[in-house]
Amino acid sequence: MKKQARSNPMDLSSYDIFPRIQPHFYTWMKLYGQNFLIWDGARPQIVVTEPELVKEILSNKEGAYGKMKLRGYMKKLLGDGIVMAEGEKWTKLRKLSNHAFHGESLKDMVPAMIASVEAMLETWRKYEGKEIDVCEKFRLLTSDVISRTAFGSSYMEGRKVFETMTKLCIIISRNAHKIRYFGIEKVFRSQDDIESEKLEQSLRDSVLAMIKKREHEVMSRRADNFGNDFLGSLLTVHHDADQTNRISVDDMVDECKTFYLAGHETTSTLLSWIILNLAVHMDWQEKARKEVLQLFGHENPTSEGIARLKTVSMIINETIRLYSPVLDMTRRVNSKVRLGKYEFPANVELHIPPLALHRNPEIWGEDAHLFKPERFAEGVAKATKNNPMAFLPFGYGPHTCVGLNFATNEVKIALSVILQQHKFTLSPNYVHSPIHFLTVQPQHGIQIMLHSL
């Protein structure tokens, strides 16, 4: 179904990507209703799209729903970091990342974000009056931003990590729908098994080198503490005088891998889709530019100003509703549980696809498939008719995205500076073909014609 759905480009006027990106869920929802059972080899999975049930699962008040164990290539990519951790370990890691990506820490990151955007726009100069593909540019931008703000390095220093991750992602994508018998890799190792093991080792070596470098600065007394960024907080806890507070070297490596990946992949695709929408809807591009110029003129964006960008926020919300980068939130039933009218045994996997909820006409209206940022004019609660489960781009409950404010700030800053300097229209070469490759990506890039103001 997936192959067939992506065999042709999509009509640019259609925003309903769910039947194309998740045609199996789309088809089975029509056949079996809002919640249904599927089998992935020998693993039973329940797809849940009924808002009340989604809320119960994600808020997890009774602790009945745990994280799904990562297997295979995905485990090599992320290890056992915060995304997989549970209980005390998760609480400890979540506290660390909450501190690094919220409040004052976030305010302090604004200059670094602006510097990365300016460096990117320097490379745009030669495209004046010409066509530019923004996807690769945004991938480098978001990689640079997470490197500078969380790890005190640049994209160039983190380059090996990003390149290795991309190679692992290609292997993951290639094998996404292959069913393998349990333990088969012990008897027969495919080329991808061998390659992914090497990549995992190389990823670990690169991250360890970065950790050791920072450690060395303190040990050799060139710095008197590990620093205030995310890497610094990890090292501070790793060396905590109280042994019970410490995290291991493996934990540090897995956290770094997680934040390198989560910190750039989703945000870069979101930025790309926003640029597409603004290139198609020039009226919204003008409205957004007017707001940016009113707030900042031609000066750099400030954290106070970013919080007041109303039109830009509406455009971000509408784009992330239609092109939700995260396609699947997963949980595992810890022990027998009742959910609505169902009873599930332990170990059943639960899948929640945000796109299915983002297009529900009962909540969003008959125009659910259109790009209409004005629906968010009076906030998310009003747009969703007070149904928080209808809008899940960053999840819900205790595991809500820890990088929500970081990502939104980064997108707002990038858009503001781009709109201050450039006008853009869609290139006739653009082919509309959203596909699933870890996140929702434009298959052939996003080509725009760039005009300076």
Ligand code: HEM
């Ligand atoms: C547009 C950008 C982003 C989107 C749409 C997004 C989306 C999400 C979603 C839907 C979840 C919840 C997953 C679940 O409940 O299973 C999540 C969790 C998470 N996100 Fe993001 N994310 C974005 C950016 C970021 C950034 C920039 C970072 C890091 C700086 C980040 C780090 C994380 C982490 C660590 C978690 C796991 C939290 C936990 O389990 O406690 N994300 N994200």
